Amino acid sequence: MTDPLRLGIAGLGTVGVGVVRIVRQKAALLAERAGRPVVITAVSARSKDKDRGVTLSDYAWEDDPVALAQRDDVDVFVEVMGGHDGPAKDATEAAIAAGKDVVTANKALLAHHGHALALAAEAAGRVIRFEAAVAGGIPVIKSLSEGLAGNEITRVMGVMNGTCNYILTRMQSEGLGYNALFEEANKLGFLEADPNLDVGGIDAGHKLSLLAAIAFGTQVDFDSVELEGIQNITIEDINHAADMGYRIKLLGVCQMTGRGLEQRMSPCLVPDSSPLGQLEGGTNMVVLEGDQVEQVVLRGPGAGMGPTASAVMGDVMDIARGFRLPVFGKPATTLTRATPARAVTPAPYYLRLSLEDKPGALAKVATVLGEAGISIDRMRQYDHDATTAPVLIVTHKTTRADLDAALQAIPRLGVVSGTPVALRIEQV
Amino acid sequence: MTDPLRLGIAGLGTVGVGVVRIVRQKAALLAERAGRPVVITAVSARSKDKDRGVTLSDYAWEDDPVALAQRDDVDVFVEVMGGHDGPAKDATEAAIAAGKDVVTANKALLAHHGHALALAAEAAGRVIRFEAAVAGGIPVIKSLSEGLAGNEITRVMGVMNGTCNYILTRMQSEGLGYNALFEEANKLGFLEADPNLDVGGIDAGHKLSLLAAIAFGTQVDFDSVELEGIQNITIEDINHAADMGYRIKLLGVCQMTGRGLEQRMSPCLVPDSSPLGQLEGGTNMVVLEGDQVEQVVLRGPGAGMGPTASAVMGDVMDIARGFRLPVFGKPATTLTRATPARAVTPAPYYLRLSLEDKPGALAKVATVLGEAGISIDRMRQYDHDATTAPVLIVTHKTTRADLDAALQAIPRLGVVSGTPVALRIEQV
Numbered sequence: 001m002t003d004p005l006r007l008g009i010a011g012l013g014t015v016g017v018g019v020v021r022i023v024r025q026k027a028a029l030l031a032e033r034a035g036r037p038v039v040i041t042a043v044s045a046r047s048k049d050k051d052r053g054v055t056l057s058d059y060a061w062e063d064d065p066v067a068l069a070q071r072d073d074v075d076v077f078v079e080v081m082g083g084h085d086g087p088a089k090d091a092t093e094a095a096i097a098a099g100k101d102v103v104t105a106n107k108a109l110l111a112h113h114g115h116a117l118a119l120a121a122e123a124a125g126r127v128i129r130f131e132a133a134v135a136g137g138i139p140v141i142k143s144l145s146e147g148l149a150g151n152e153i154t155r156v157m158g159v160m161n162g163t164c165n166y167i168l169t170r171m172q173s174e175g176l177g178y179n180a181l182f183e184e185a186n187k188l189g190f191l192e193a194d195p196n197l198d199v200g201g202i203d204a205g206h207k208l209s210l211l212a213a214i215a216f217g218t219q220v221d222f223d224s225v226e227l228e229g230i231q232n233i234t235i236e237d238i239n240h241a242a243d244m245g246y247r248i249k250l251l252g253v254c255q256m257t258g259r260g261l262e263q264r265m266s267p268c269l270v271p272d273s274s275p276l277g278q279l280e281g282g283t284n285m286v287v288l289e290g291d292q293v294e295q296v297v298l299r300g301p302g303a304g305m306g307p308t309a310s311a312v313m314g315d316v317m318d319i320a321r322g323f324r325l326p327v328f329g330k331p332a333t334t335l336t337r338a339t340p341a342r343a344v345t346p347a348p349y350y351l352r353l354s355l356e357d358k359p360g361a362l363a364k365v366a367t368v369l370g371e372a373g374i375s376i377d378r379m380r381q382y383d384h385d386a387t388t389a390p391v392l393i394v395t396h397k398t399t400r401a402d403l404d405a406a407l408q409a410i411p412r413l414g415v416v417s418g419t420p421v422a423l424r425i426e427q428v
Numbered sequence: 429m430t431d432p433l434r435l436g437i438a439g440l441g442t443v444g445v446g447v448v449r450i451v452r453q454k455a456a457l458l459a460e461r462a463g464r465p466v467v468i469t470a471v472s473a474r475s476k477d478k479d480r481g482v483t484l485s486d487y488a489w490e491d492d493p494v495a496l497a498q499r500d501d502v503d504v505f506v507e508v509m510g511g512h513d514g515p516a517k518d519a520t521e522a523a524i525a526a527g528k529d530v531v532t533a534n535k536a537l538l539a540h541h542g543h544a545l546a547l548a549a550e551a552a553g554r555v556i557r558f559e560a561a562v563a564g565g566i567p568v569i570k571s572l573s574e575g576l577a578g579n580e581i582t583r584v585m586g587v588m589n590g591t592c593n594y595i596l597t598r599m600q601s602e603g604l605g606y607n608a609l610f611e612e613a614n615k616l617g618f619l620e621a622d623p624n625l626d627v628g629g630i631d632a633g634h635k636l637s638l639l640a641a642i643a644f645g646t647q648v649d650f651d652s653v654e655l656e657g658i659q660n661i662t663i664e665d666i667n668h669a670a671d672m673g674y675r676i677k678l679l680g681v682c683q684m685t686g687r688g689l690e691q692r693m694s695p696c697l698v699p700d701s702s703p704l705g706q707l708e709g710g711t712n713m714v715v716l717e718g719d720q721v722e723q724v725v726l727r728g729p730g731a732g733m734g735p736t737a738s739a740v741m742g743d744v745m746d747i748a749r750g751f752r753l754p755v756f757g758k759p760a761t762t763l764t765r766a767t768p769a770r771a772v773t774p775a776p777y778y779l780r781l782s783l784e785d786k787p788g789a790l791a792k793v794a795t796v797l798g799e800a801g802i803s804i805d806r807m808r809q810y811d812h813d814a815t816t817a818p819v820l821i822v823t824h825k826t827t828r829a830d831l832d833a834a835l836q837a838i839p840r841l842g843v844v845s846g847t848p849v850a851l852r853i854e855q856v
Contacts, residue, residue: 022578022720032645032758033577131575137721139567139575146574146751147559147567149461150450150741217460275727278706292450292738293565293728299703300724310720313578323574323751330460 004037005320008074008100010065010091011081012045012052015105015132018309019078019316020054030313034320044068069095076101076319078312080132084108096121096128103315105132105308111206111222114213115335118327128327129315134207135160135284137307138300139314144288145214145329151290153215155255157428161204162282162302163190164230164250168267169280172238172247178231190282200229201250205265208252211286212263213328216256217335220328221263224340228266232421237352240392241269241423244378246350247277251426260339268426269350275299276428287428343400343424348377351393352421353410355381361415362391368413372406374398388417394425432465433748436502436528438493438519439509440473440480443533443560446737447506447744448482458741462748472496497523504529504747506740508560512536524549524556531743533560533736539634539650542641543763546755556755557743562635563588563712565735566728567742572716573642573757579718581643583683585856589632590710590730591618592658592678596695597708600666600675606659618710628657629678633693636680639714640691641756644684645763648756649691652768656694660849665780668820669697669851672806674778675705679854688767697778697853703727704856715856771828771852776805779821780849781838783809789843790819796841800834802826816845822853 007023009016023030023040031037042060044067062068069077069091077095079102081088088109095102102121104110110117110130121128131141135158144153159165167181174181182199185191190198197203209222230250241248246269254263270277275297279285284302289295301307328335355361362381369376378394395403403422410416435451437444451458451468459465470488472495490496497505497519505523507530509516516537523530530549532538538545538558549556559569563586572581587593595609602609610627613619618626625631637650658678669676674697682691698704703725707713712730717723729735756763783789790809797804806822823831831850838844 018720026578026580029580030578032762035754035759138724139571142570142575143567146746147570147742148738149745150454150458150738152454152457273706275703275706278701278703290738292446292734292741294732294735296566296726296728298724298726301722304722306720307722310576310578310718313720314575317577318574321751321753323749325749326463331463334460 002036004039005034006039006041006073006075007078007316008042008068008071009040009078009080010044010068011079012043013080014305015080015308015312016045017052017054018305019080019312022309022313024054030317034317036320038316038320041073042068042071065091066094069100070098074100076103076316078316079104079106080312082106082108084112089113092117093120096124096126099124099126101126101319102128103312103319104128104130105312107133107203107206107210111209111220114210114220115332118332122326122332127319127324129318130210131315132308132311134210135286136300136302136304137310138284138286138298140286140298141214142314143296143298144211145325148288148290148293151292153288153290155253155289156211156215156287157276158208158211158252158284158286159249159276159279160207160252160284160286160302161198161250162284163198164204165279166190166282168230168233168238168248168250171235172242175235177235178233199231201227201265204250204252208254208263208265212254212261213335215254216261216338217330218261218338219335221338221340225263225265226342230267233267236390237421237423240352241350242272244394245272246270246425247272248423249276249279251276253426255345257341257344259344260341262341262343262345264343266424268424270426270428274428346397346399347427348397348425349395349403350423350425351395353391353393354388354417355391356415356417357387357389358415364413364415365410368409369395369406372402374402374406430464432467433462434467434469434501434503435506435744436470436496436499437468437506437508438472438496439507440471441508442733443508443736443740444473445480445482446733447508447740450737450741452482458745462745464748466744466748469501470496470499493519494522497528498526502528504531504744506744507532507534508740510534510536512540517541520545521548524552524554527552527554529554529747530556531740531747532556532558533740535561535631535634535638539637539648542638542648542755543760546760550754550760555747555752557746558638559743560736560739562638563714564728564730564732565738566712566714566726568714568726569642570742571724571726572639573753576716576718576721579720581716581718583681583717584639584643584715585704586636586639586680586712586714587677587704587707588635588680588712588714588730589626589678590712591626592632593707594618594710596658596661596666596676596678599663600670603663605663606661627659629655629693632678632680636682636691636693640682640689641763643682644689644766645758646689646766647763649766649768653691653693654770658695661695664818665849665851668780669778670700672822673700674698674853675700676851677704677707679704681854683773685769685772687772688769690769690771690773692771695851697851698856702856774825774827775855776825776853777823777831778851778853779823781819782816782845783819784843784845785815785817786843792841792843793838796837797823797834800830802830802834
């Protein structure tokens with residue numbers, strides 16, 4: 001195979017420009033590694049005239065990404081536009097229908113339509129690859145679907161939204177509150193146009209749903225991901241967690257349980273000495289656990305031009321080398337529909353309550369927890385202001401269902417003000 | 429492709445038995461993922477009658493691994509015998525000559541004969557894969573040669589000998605000396621039959637030489653790896669390093685410099701807050717740096733039945749899926765012979781000297797360093813016994829050549845007893 005592999009690139013934002021740069025600057029290296037030239041034949045973006053700092057005049061221009069996807073001189077449709085509906089979806093479908101392979105960085109598209117797209121692509125004998133959609137430059141899709149292919153995967157965890165991790169680690173290091181850091185991240189351009197995609201855990205949830213499909217051979221089911229954002233984390237939570245030897249991370253966890261597939265993306269406490277606990281700033285980390293390999297931890301940049309383009313090019317090079325794999329690691333027709341299991345795996349929890357200064361208040365809370373079958377591992381009461389005192393409780397292992405029962409009963413006691421905060425302590 | 433992929437397994441030690449177990453227990457899963465069954469047809473080992481806890485009666489038995497490699501019913505020769513010459517080499521060559529693909533866990537074989545074997549395999553249109561040879565269960569070969577294929581690799585680092593890391597971290601945590609921990613590791617069966625393979629850095633050096641070949645497109649050149657073992661590290665070094673915020677690791681580093689390819693495997697100081705510094709016990713870590721991806725860190729078990737068999741099976745599954753790649757990521761005929769560059773990259777160094785209690789002793793040492801162009805960043809003198817005082821010096825960046833010049837001059841001053849210890853402080 002020495003024919004050039006011809007790319008059509010849809011989207012010339014940061015990632016698209018990064019891919020153009022690599023293909024232009026490393027032509028000889030890529031050809032040697034792939035055994036054939038890798039070239040760009042056509043590009044598409046919203047504005048043709050914008051100066052993007054790269055030469056595009058060698059490539060055909062298409063205003064319409066669907067037209068790009070259908071061009072005869074395109075072998076691989078590289079979709080780096082983003083958006084889970086509209087042009088990205090239309091063009092990806094058109095590419096598959098026209099017999100093109102697809103490389104995409106679009107987690108939202110695949111989280112919402114990944115199963116249908118995989119069925120269509122595989123029926124047409126095409127591949128869709130999406131390393132850049134999950135954890136930026138970290139080769140996690142490849143490690144999971146190929147490197148660990150001899151394992152039954154038992155659990156996948158990850159910190160996969162750099163903005164949230166930036167906010168949480170800066171809260172700790174600077175002693176600033178959530179709102180101040182949110183504003184800082186916004187000014188630095190770290191937030192999506194809809195910030196809830198970041199701080200609400202949606203973006204990271206998209207990524208988790210893709211990893212779960214590969215790990216457990218199930219159809220992508222983003223709607224069943226339990227999502228909880230970081231908006232309610234206070235500096236006090238961060239500090240209290242630190243006092244007890246923990247860090248708070250927006251942590252994704254998926255695992256197959258006896259009752260079905262558990263997928264959670266929520267703020268969790270992890271030991272500060274663990275690799276996840278030590279992860280600072282915008283870096284991403286994914287933990288892969290298999291019955292043979294035990295645990296593999298992958299760490300790297302979760303975003304940015306170079307790292308994301310690196311992941312796109314990894315996929316392009318695989319296609320150039322003739323590697324062909326079902327989209328989610330086994331044929332889409334064999335992927336099962338998993339029963340969603342909502343947080344059935346027990347864990348210790350961190351609770352923060354604001355206790356009113358009334359006699360017997362703490363005893364009442366302890367009684368409610370006890371009645372729900374929840375035993376207390378540690379409890380701390382901090383200096384209190386005029387009328388309320390923050391109380392921190394670390395429970396022994398319990399299920400979220402039992403905990404929720406207790407949390408619903410606590411306000412009725414009349415001794416707690418505000419809403420209790422409950423964060424899972426994940427065993428990593 | 430739905431014909432079964434037929435394995436012949438040479439070597440039924442821990443790894444071989446681990447592979448047999450996976451193939452037997454996960455037949456359905458492997459077939460679904462690979463799109464075809466993966467089966468074992470024949471095995472070979474030294475003793476046929478030994479009870480290995482797995483059923484072998486379904487497979488043909490060969491006393492001679494060469495005969496196994498040549499069997500008509502074997503597609504992939506799985507070499508998990510070990511040894512860099514003798515039967516492993518003969519059988520691997522025989523497999524290639526007979527038109528078989530090869531999966532091997534044998535770092536020594538490839539470090540010594542990798543280039544010749546790659547040339548032979550590629551001339552015959554066969555692949556040799558060796559994920560299990562480097563860093564156990566971590567998919568590092570795959571990440572480097574495939575996931576980061578769009579990068580120019582700038583540096584690869586790694587802690588890749590679990591036994592050495594076990595000894596060094598236990599020295600710190602238990603406050604025990606090197607000899608005590610060496611004995612402990614020996615009793616636990618962590619050491620190779622020739623312990624110098626571990627503590628002398630040879631085993632880890634083998635691995636580094638394989639990573640360097642892939643990273644820089646060069647012919648494997650183990651003989652040019654600068655090797656220094658951990659035998660001279662004292663508990664005092666560990667403690668002094670810790671006082672200054674460092675950990676001592678047997679660290680491999682390879683990078684292409686203006687003067688050639690630098691490959692070093694030696695005890696180094698790394699910051700205790702870095703991922704490498706935080707690596708405890710027998711776990712391995714590899715750091716991959718590329719011009720696009722910046723830095724990816726991979727961490728996982730470096731040895732053991734499950735993890736090593738997981739890596740072997742990753743390679744087997746790739747072959748079953750039809751992935752075919754040159755042995756070192758680009759055709760062996762295009763791999764260059766790199767000029768070896770011995771430690772040309774400057775770095776700060778940690779020096780430990782035993783200074784005699786004589787007037788002006790420290791000034792004399794400082795003068796010699798200054799004359800060699802080495803400036804001092806930090807210096808500490810510890811409580812001293814009767815006649816000598818340990819002095820620790822951290823230098824500013826210097827080359828090893830300049831440092832060696834100074835180290836040769838220092839004993840002639842007549843104020844230092846014993847041999848000075850010099851450890852590089854690696855910027856990770």
